[in-house]
Amino acid sequence: MSAIPSVDLKDFVSEDPKRKQKFIEEIGAAFENIGFVALSGHFLSDELVENLYTEIKRFFDLPQDIKDKYEIEGIGGQRGYTSFGKEHAKGRKEGDLKEFWHFGQYVENNPKLEEEYPDNVTVDELPEFNEVGKETFQMLEKTAQYVLRALALHLDLEETYFDDYIKNGNSILRPIHYPPITSEPKNAVRAAAHGDINLITLLMGAHGRGLQVQNLEGQWxxxxxxxxxxxxxxxxxxxxxxxxxxxxxxxxxxNPPKELWGTSRYSIPFFMHPISEMPLNCLENCIDEDHPKQYADITAGEFLHERLIELGLIKA
Incomplete structure (x- = not known):
């Protein structure tokens, strides 16, 4: 039994005000208490999920020299392939035991952002790979939009407060491959303890054991x-x-128990980012005598840049 609360997005998108309010209260309480929920009723079909897993397994099974040609220098790993062990958690020297791919935003009607974001990388060897990645990106982005609408209402904001900030946002879909472990990892784990940079993360593939969350008491x-x-x-x-x-x-x-070291693990997070100009200044209605302002004013773009330096993905 997971300690993570479950919610159903169908409640929020129903025409029933009581069901909608129930969803807002449930996800608000979960995010105030443990910061995680398990969500059903999203916009991904079973067929799309199956197709995506098929395609990413095909990619990670390609010979290393072919994968390496999709590792693009100078963009901080924001698109294409990042090879095994290159990323590490903030404050860690050991690289995580993973390789991954990044699909980024498919910009609509905004030449400035088309210029700002790196281009998505096309895998020549797999004709379906990019199309399936794009469709998954867009369905997860749609799901995230409705989750943020519920959270806006929970925070006493206009329901569409986030809509303009996330349209053409700097979001990332990251298929991850944790390869079989072949020798005793010294201090490395598949993904060291960390917090995510972005607004919200939607994770596919957290179906086996491995992902752990630290609750308010500090227990995993x-x-x-x-x-x-x-x-x-x-x-x-x-x-x-x-x-x-x-x-x-x-x-x-x-890392899995030793008897499962010979198995691969796949995981596919979608990191919902806003446009760079979004102010992350603490909302006035979240500040009072008991909750003084905790953070300095900053934009999403400035904050992302700081964190990518800390993660070792770009140079200061």
Missing amino acids: VDAIARPDQLMINVGDMLSRLSNNKLKSTIHQVV
Whole structure:
């Protein structure tokens, strides 16, 4: 039994005000208490999920020299392939035991942002790979938009407060491959303890053990979703905006028991980012005598740049 609360997005998008309010209260309480929920009723079809897993397994099974040609220098790993062990958690020297791919935003009607964001990288060897990635990106972005609308109402904002900030936002879909472990990892784990940078993260593939969340008492609890659910958590940007009313919870992916070292693990997070200009200044209605302002004013773009330096993905 997972310690993570479950919610159903169908409640929020129903025409029933009581069901909608129930969803707002449930996800608001979960994000104030543990920062994670397991969400069903999202916009991903079973067929799309199956197709995506097929395509990403095909990609990570390609010979290393072919994968390496999709690792693009000078863009901080924001698009294309990032090879094994290159990324590390903030404050860690050991690289995480993973390789991954990044799909980025498909900009609509905004030449300035088309110029600002790196281009998505096309995999020549896999004709379906990019199309399936794009469709998944857009369905997860749509799901995230409705989750943020519920959170806006929970924070006493206009329901569409986030809409203009996330349209053409700097979001990332990251298929991750944790390869079989072949020798005793010294201090490395599949993903060391960290908080996410962005507004919210929607995670596919948290169906096996491995993902753990640190609760308010400091204990590590397993975060396990049903196959039809997405695991969704608060990122640091949303935590700053809400003056820590909504909790960005530390989480990690631990190595499996030794008897399972020979198996691969796949995980596909979608990191919902706003446009760079979004102010992350603490909301006035989240500040009072008992909750003084905790964070300095900053934009989403400035905050992202700081964190990518800390993660070792770009140079200062």
